[in-house]
Amino acid sequence: MAIIPNQCFRHLRITLPRIPKLPSSSFSSLSCSLAQEDLEHTHPDSPNTNNPTSYFPKRGQTLELVCESLAFKGKGLCKVTDTGFVVMCDRALPGERFIGRVTRKKGNYAEVTKLKTITPPRDVVDAPCEYALYCGGCKTQNLSYEAQIRAKEEQVRDLVIHVGRFSQKELELHGIMKPIVPCDIQFHYRNKMEFSFGPNKWLPKELLLEGHNGSESYALGLHAPGFFDKILNVDKCLLQTGPANKVLEAIQDCWRDPQFCLSPYNVRSHLGFLKHLMLRTGRHVSTGLPEVMVNFVTSSYKPELLKPLVDKVASFPEVVSVVNNVNTSVGNTSVGEEEHTLYGKSSIAEILRGLTFQISANSFFQTNTHQAEVLYKLIEECAGIRGDGSEVVLDLFCGTGTIGLTLARSVRHVYGYEVVPQAITDACLNAKINDIQNATFVQGDLNKIDENFGNNFPKPDIVISDPNRPGMHMKLIKFLLNLKAPRIVYVSCNPATCARDLDYLCHGVTEQNIEGCYKLKSIQPVDMFPHTPHIECVCLLELC
């Protein structure tokens, strides 16, 4: 993710108080409270716009609560009896009655930790994963899938109304709000997982009370929720593909063997060798069979130490690539300063909308390939391309060019902009592999555009904008409002910033005397990540 200097948010800051503040007894305000937290989080300079409130539970106080619905970030939303005061609880599910302890004050609501369930949630199911209750990845695995997607759709509607300032009536009258598109495949859908090594297994309190002891053994797994230094050991992850799980199990079976002298990296002492294990699954372009890349991230380059693990994983026919990213920094990222190929190829392939994409260890690619097909089809439909090869597409936040390239076949030219230089290199490579000559990819920071932005491409007929969580910068909003392209397809992974940007584009920015000039035609939530709180949306805007 790009590091964004604080001053870039000056323009956004003054507009944030416009998010309506509703009485705490209103449910809509609850998810808005959390959305506000997210908007402030993404814009660190923003002022504190918290509402004073007469009732506030004390920190440490215990309360009996009922979870009413799921709010932004998948937190359970509850109200204190009699006062209607809002509290949020991680992992509380709709219908669940429980005892919670207040842990912190947050604007006009408080956060609680669940101590004990009194009545189980509605729509509860048995979570198939043994780690579901502790691992930070799947927060809602024990909620039926129908209830999960219902909750996601409600959140989007709530944010579009209360942050985006679109009325329920206009959403309904014009059929703007579309029903969420579910994901047909609810497990094993992730093509990429990153596990971390650590010196001690982390165990949740419940297991420690049962007498389990984790502190004595090394861990390979996922970070315990909220901890950068604690690893929940995981032998299998139900979100990743079957072949990737086979590889994970094989590594778990042998990496602690003392004869291999392999040590996990300790993020506190900065000693140790093995940092992360990244597993990516693609497909062979002709056979369609799965291809796995194994990426060992280590603190130094010692291929002889990795050899036993490399030999073990290379024995799987699906493993076609083993690479080693060497990251000598004390930071905890998986991108190395050097990359060495230890077995097979340095990249794997994937097919999306009939195009082939080369995926190297650190290149960005949609993590749910199956649902990316669905998402890209929706984007293409929204783009409403005539197909006569006359139109120009501007692909903002283009990553490795996947959206633009899937549209390139039916337009005159695609111009893609992206901040990460490696992604631009990959986008150009992807264009070449697919013999696409009418696409130009440019590296640049869309938070820092000036009046010259737009001089190097003709006026687009269609703008695709797919920003990451912070959404679009005010400079880009202003640019788009001046550009007046006939259509904007806004793809978003954060419904809160999406609702804010839709408001700017359609209703303008009053404080800056900027008028909106777009009409929201449709907003389509898409579930890309079952069992997690993440929500993707595809929105179509047309010039008024």
Ligand SMILES: C[S@@+](CC[C@H](N)C(=O)[O-])C[C@H]1O[C@@H](n2cnc3c(N)ncnc32)[C@H](O)[C@@H]1O
């Ligand atoms: C959600 S991804 C979308 C990628 C691509 N459209 C796709 O579907 O694969 C957002 C992209 O925006 C890029 N990005 C983030 N901040 C940016 C900025 N300030 N300027 C340009 N690109 C940025 C990220 O590197 C990332 O590739």
